[in-house]
Amino acid sequence: METNALNAAVEAYAARLGRPLEAPRAVLFDMDGVLYDSMPGHARSWKKMCDSVGIDADPDEFYAYEGRTGASTINLLYRRQYGHGADDETCKRLYAIKSENFRQLGPPPLMHGAPAAVAAVKASAAVCVLVTGSGQASILERLDRDYDGAFGLRVTAHDVKHGKPDPEPYLMGMAKASAAPWQAIAVDNAPLGVESASRAGAFTIGVRTGPLPAGALIESGADIEIDSMEECAEILAQLL
Ligand code: CA
Numbered sequence: 001m002e003t004n005a006l007n008a009a010v011e012a013y014a015a016r017l018g019r020p021l022e023a024p025r026a027v028l029f030d031m032d033g034v035l036y037d038s039m040p041g042h043a044r045s046w047k048k049m050c051d052s053v054g055i056d057a058d059p060d061e062f063y064a065y066e067g068r069t070g071a072s073t074i075n076l077l078y079r080r081q082y083g084h085g086a087d088d089e090t091c092k093r094l095y096a097i098k099s100e101n102f103r104q105l106g107p108p109p110l111m112h113g114a115p116a117a118v119a120a121v122k123a124s125a126a127v128c129v130l131v132t133g134s135g136q137a138s139i140l141e142r143l144d145r146d147y148d149g150a151f152g153l154r155v156t157a158h159d160v161k162h163g164k165p166d167p168e169p170y171l172m173g174m175a176k177a178s179a180a181p182w183q184a185i186a187v188d189n190a191p192l193g194v195e196s197a198s199r200a201g202a203f204t205i206g207v208r209t210g211p212l213p214a215g216a217l218i219e220s221g222a223d224i225e226i227d228s229m230e231e232c233a234e235i236l237a238q239l240l
Contacts, residue, residue, distance in 0.1 A: 006224065021183075
């Protein structure tokens with residue numbers, strides 16, 4: 001990332017928000033596809049659950065739903081297959097099957113560069129906050145160990161009424177860190193997540209770690225779009 005490009009993005013953010021980015025108090029990280037290289041496993045787990053209960057699905061479609069809560073994805077599948085949504089009990093039951101499929105795949109690998117990005121925050125005055133639509137217990141339990149206790153502050157599927165792309169998850173993450181939007185940086189890899197962070201007013205870094213076309217995250221509202229978490233670590237070191 002050229003320093004000039006980053007400066008231009010910070011200036012455009014100030015124009016978008018109507019005030020400049022201040023010394024950041026919080027860096028809000030999405031989990032799947034940002035901290036963990038877990039999206040291929042999630043897509044396989046969703047497809048396997050659908051096959052086991054007779055719902056038609058394409059394995060690749062789950063990348064497009066990334067950032068939604070499990071219940072939201074299940075409702076979408078139900079409406080398409082049966083013409084109506086799923087009740088709470090069905091959502092819980094099907095999400096449990098999907099979660100078990102995912103757990104059986106074993107722990108997902110850490111995303112390359114993500115530990116360096118988190119280390120850049122820990123070396124600064126800002127705090128890390130997790131903001132995920134996931135409720136996957138098997139991966140949430142690993143965070144403390146994998147990221148050395150950096151994510152004491154968390155917003156998960158269990159905390160929010162409205163998942164991404166609603167701004168609620170990122171606004172809640174900022175509130176937990178006592179950070180105003182202009183004191184917050186968000187890192188997300190999915191269009192719905194980037195939209196949520198951008199609407200919440202954070203300086204939003206879109207990281208294309210998956211199969212999205214170039215420009216897709218800028219289109220969703222990212223203030224800057226990059227290709228890797230290695231690059232994210234460099235940007236954070238410059239901003240913090
Ligand atoms: Ca994600």
